[in-house]
Amino acid sequence: MRRTLFTPEHEQFRQTARAYYLRECVPYAQEWERAGMVSREAWRAAGAAGLLGWQYPEEYGGQGIDDFRYNVIMAEEMAATGAVGIGLGLQNDVLPSYLAHLTPEQRSRWLPGIVSGETVCALALSEPEAGSDLKGMRTTARREGAHYVLNGQKTFITNGILADFVIVACKTDPAAGRQGISLIVVERGTPGFERGRRLDKVGLKSQDTAELHFDEVRVPVDNLLGEEGAGFGYMMRNLPNERIAIAVSALSGANRAFALALDYARTRTAFGQAIGTFQANRFALADMRARLDAAQAYVDTCTMALVEGSLTAVDAAAAKYWTTETAWQVIDRCVQLFGGYGFVNEYEIARIWRDNRVQRIFGGTSEIMQEIVGRSLGL
Known part of the structure; x- marks a missing residue:
């Protein structure tokens, strides 16, 4: 059927996306499925092709384009080419609205790597006993001076193994219910932050999905995303x-x-x-x-x-x-x-x-x- 939502600029982007998937993903489908994750090179290649973070300002490497039709094209071409799952969708479809709350300092620190593909992101919401019921999460973050101290665990986390940058939903005020939930960024290598199992899923074999554990993880208050309690x-x-x-x-x-x-x-x-x-x-x-x-x-x-x-x-x-x-x-x-x-x-x-x-x-x-x-x- 004839579709009317795409412009010539969208179709040009489609050709770029298709070429990327055919060149950088399709040949490695079986290898990635066996490994349970995709290569870092595929992420960097996506960044080099302009297929990551086009929503962000040019000063951080983006293109300043806020148009979900480009996200649609990425998903359509991944399927149409037969490419296996690579977690670009999380980084392009879901995270931009979260990262809109970054401070200028945070943008300078994190966005260039996200756009280039050097920094792989994850969003840690689900827990073993709190999937769709986000209010039931048990991960906490208590304030100690210039730091938050995180404790808890997350599961079903897309890009959980590869991630360099994880937005963690946690309760900074457990007594406040949903008004006590905040989002805090935890970076790779932070003491007490550990990757658990890479989950053996029925499908999406190449997309690494993992458990994450937080044991007295000290994170600077500057890593708070947006306002405390607004998560x-x-x-x-x-x-x-x-x-x-x-x-x-x-x-x-x-x-x-x-x-x-x-x-x-x-x-x-x-x-x-x-x-x-x-x-x-x-x-x-x-x-x-x-x-x-x-x-x-x-x-x-x-x-x-x-x-x-x-x-x-x-x-x-x-x-x-x-x-x-x-x-x-x-x-x-x-x-x-x-x-x-x-x-x-x-x-x-x-x-x-x-x-x-x-x-x-x-x-x-x-x-x-x-x-x-x-x-x-x-x-």
């Missing part, structure tokens, strides 16, 4: 960006799965004819195409609302819920069309199936999204 508000304001980014990623994976399935249906034969010519398969492909077109129109509309500043948290939750569920239905049906080959790990369709399952979980589960939308209906 929960920062997290809530960022959710529309994060959830639309997840919707885009899920849909991009589904579009790639459909393209692979369509090609397979045209070339794979059974009983003397292409399997796509059997009515059951032809109708299934037609149904998937219609679902993907509807999802694309929905996500594009939400993307423009985000760009224009009119996307609400409820709209983002609804889009995240419906798109990830639809994408999963399409991808699972594509695997079915591949038959036994769809269940063999060396086939890309199997990887897409594994990688996409988590889209219905992270960023808020489908059930949480339904709860948000349901409450907005006065129920």
